[in-house]
Amino acid sequence: MRYSGLVDRIAGEGCAAWDLHRAARAAQAAGRDILLLTVGDPDLPAPVLARDAAVHALHTGNARYAETAGHPALRQAIAALHRCRTGLQDTQPENVVVLAGAQNALFTASLCLLGPGDEVLVPEPTYATYPATFGVTGATVVSTGPAPRASSLRVDPEALARAVTPRTRAIAFANPGNPGGAVLTRAELEAIADIARQHDLWVVADEVYADLVYEGEHLSIAALPGMAGRTITIGSLSKSHAMAGWRVGWAVGPAGFTEHAERLA
Ligand SMILES: Cc1ncc(COP(=O)(O)O)c(C=O)c1O
Numbered sequence: 001m002r003y004s005g006l007v008d009r010i011a012g013e014g015c016a017a018w019d020l021h022r023a024a025r026a027a028q029a030a031g032r033d034i035l036l037l038t039v040g041d042p043d044l045p046a047p048v049l050a051r052d053a054a055v056h057a058l059h060t061g062n063a064r065y066a067e068t069a070g071h072p073a074l075r076q077a078i079a080a081l082h083r084c085r086t087g088l089q090d091t092q093p094e095n096v097v098v099l100a101g102a103q104n105a106l107f108t109a110s111l112c113l114l115g116p117g118d119e120v121l122v123p124e125p126t127y128a129t130y131p132a133t134f135g136v137t138g139a140t141v142v143s144t145g146p147a148p149r150a151s152s153l154r155v156d157p158e159a160l161a162r163a164v165t166p167r168t169r170a171i172a173f174a175n176p177g178n179p180g181g182a183v184l185t186r187a188e189l190e191a192i193a194d195i196a197r198q199h200d201l202w203v204v205a206d207e208v209y210a211d212l213v214y215e216g217e218h219l220s221i222a223a224l225p226g227m228a229g230r231t232i233t234i235g236s237l238s239k240s241h242a243m244a245g246w247r248v249g250w251a252v253g254p255a256g257f258t259e260h261a262e263r264l265a
Helices: 005-009 013-029 048-059 072-086 101-113 130-135 157-163 186-198 255-264
Strands: 096-099 119-123 140-144 168-174 202-206 231-236 249-252
Touching (some): 072 096, 072 249, 096 255, 101 130, 101 168, 101 231, 101 249, 101 255, 119 130, 119 157, 130 140, 130 168, 140 157, 157 186, 168 186, 186 202
Parallel strands (some): 119 140, 119 168, 168 202, 202 231
Antiparallel strands (some): 096 249, 231 249
């Protein structure tokens, strides 16, 4: 039997990282001291409030279908969080779509923004799912190197600028980064935003670690002038609330994007 071309696009180098991840997990299980630089999986318990609410929901039968774009109260809460983080006071629940984890939100954003013939710029080092998540659409994933310092794990805006072609449609990166943990400065984000505005690009800003910043401040690129309409901000409870297994993530973007994302969902 034959499979679709899509499955071929999530094979190859983009997936090899997961073979390494599985091998590392197996070595960990065998007692070796291994640091995983793939997924961030906090080993704390989820907040008591969330656990109690989930148990209550199960006991009271509140576990049926929610609205496709997410439970209205949750969309409200995420919109409020986004207003607070970005200062974008007109962010409404209509700008939010709730999905099964940030990974699903990244995949949804990818399918909504990219297609064959497009290019998406992804700075290295990158989260291990990105090559397949964006490449699955048929778009070419163009990786740009880290800033030119031996020890640097930061996004290099100059490398991004050099990589733009007429086919470029989007820039995708995590801030704070994984692996590496770099929290991008205002100047770095402004330089990335300049490129996006100048070439009319989408930005996929994966901010799942935004609440785990212990030095300095985290800035959302969506907050910069002219960026709200071209930025998809990805969030999740996996890291901030140690709820990775609960699969609660979201995307915040222009209402046109969330309409497409809802239909896709
Ligand atoms: C940068 C980044 N984005 C997304 C994810 C996936 O998060 P979620 O559990 O919400 O799908 C991870 C998980 O490690 C991550 O490190």
